[in-house]
Amino acid sequence: MSLTPLHAIFALMSLFTVGGAVGVVLNRNLIYAAMYLVLSLFGIAGLFILLEAPFLAAVQILVYVGAISVLITITVMVTRCVFCKEPPPRQLTLVAVMAALVMVTLGFVIMTRFGGLTPAADVPADSIEQLGVAFVNPQAYLVPFEVASILLLGALIGAIFIARDDLPRDEEAVGGDDHA
Amino acid sequence: MIPLHWFLLVAAGMFCLGLFGVLIRRNVVAILMSIELMLNAVNLNLVAFWRYLAPEHINGQMFAVFVFAVAAAEVSVGLALIISIYRNRDDVNAGDLNLLKW
């Protein structure tokens, strides 16, 4: 097996991904942990590009890096919990052994079942168009797509309702529409 | 070309780190971040399998897109809960949130 520039890029992106994940898990300063999370998510976007899914890479950066991680960062800042005392972890050894066991099992399955597999075929040139068509095709993903949009709407309203500050405290303020 | 198991091993490593983080961290925000790691590992697996086993069917990418949508919903509601809890209890450690425990 000859090493190509692709392998170097893969190694770099994997380093970002796994190194970032280590940083997230082990860093006690939550802002740093959030920044490591961003690094890890960028690594994933890079791996998506290597897997010839540029659309997903862009969406990964847009959704995960541009929205989700920003939200997490702001929550860390707003809850002023960057340096708040986190009690020391309990059962560290047990958890570490468990995670290592899961890793060994997964690694074993991957190596025996999928070791050395190379792509079956080339990615069709119109894969992004296929993706778009599948979203609105009733035979394919139209219903899940609509359900996902309703889920997002529900999450939007729910998040606003839960996080808002000026919830009515007394019966008077609730308003008279739906008195049972 | 990079063999499939490289991608799968990176994803497995990321998943296990996320699992480790979920179990070991006490801060709710940190737990949420670890869950994001696990979701991303799953996404990487989905896309890698799509590319190597069935690039002519779009299903793998499609599932990854749905994971994005669900993750966005999960994080927004989760963080709203965390902010609300912080406002009421001044604390975001999972071990101390035991109001419903007896």
Add this chain to the structure above:
Amino acid sequence: MSDFVIFLIDAAVKAVLIIVGLVLGFAYTTWLERRFIARLQSRVGPNRAGPAGLLQPWADALKLFFKEDIMPTDADRIIYTLAPAVTSVPALIVLGVVPFGGQISLFGYQTTLGLADINVGVLYIVAVTSIAVYGVVLAGWASSNKYAMMGGLRATAQMISYELAMGLAILAPVMMAASMSMSDIIDAQQNIWFVFLQPIAAVIFYITILAETNRSPFDLPEAEQELVAGYHTEYSGMKFASFFMAEYMKMIAVSAIFSALFLGGYRFFGLENLLGGWMGPIILFVKIVASLAFMVWIRATLPRFRYDKLMAFGWKVLLPLSLANAVVTAVLIVLDIIPSFA
């Protein structure tokens, strides 16, 4: 392998040219802004350093280079240092997908003017602008200063809010061109610019890019009267210059993107093929300068928004309007009432 080496050199040269162009552009955008706004306010503006003040940017740069670099005692050293870099990077890389011209031939070597014309170019632009917010919020937080923190949080809320309307406004040209590649969008405007076919989307996009680059009247994150300059209050010397530079480079970049999406990019009804294709970059340059001058004009004309008005405008006016525009465009394209240039 030699193909790969040529590809690498080609890409590296173009990337360096884009970065040099942006940095030089930054220097002379400050000059343009100061001279032009002085004219609008019946002043003269900087005119001492060189003819018509043309050496003023270099004098400013020298001053900032040699200023003392101060770091607050309580600042988070790593993030405080990282934030200016994080702010500059998106501004530098966002132009990678915008074509600057068609095919040209240089010493017998054929190449396209433009770094990477990827098929998800528009999505790349939206993604890169969405990460620009990190630099601002981290700078505000790392300074451990209340004003800086407020400025950073304001900037974050503003950028996230206006990003939605921006994405929906971009959708209109994408649907018209039936492609997310910037060069396809430019090619679709050979006969008529999208600014005439999609005036609402164009206006919304222009407003949102003003908000994304923190330009007046949306310059609340750096409101000097309220927040003593917001997130970069504690920064000095070269670190401050990086924030300044990032803002102006973003102005240039979004002007180029606006030109590509709505003003036909480097094309001007066939004129771009003159001079062996080298007319294209000149046409784009003229469009960018016009857009920058318009931004300065707006700054001289409009007062700053109040913060709640800004949020209300973004969520209650721009977002529904851009959503309605996207839906109407989609319906009209499906009904074949307006053409899609697929």
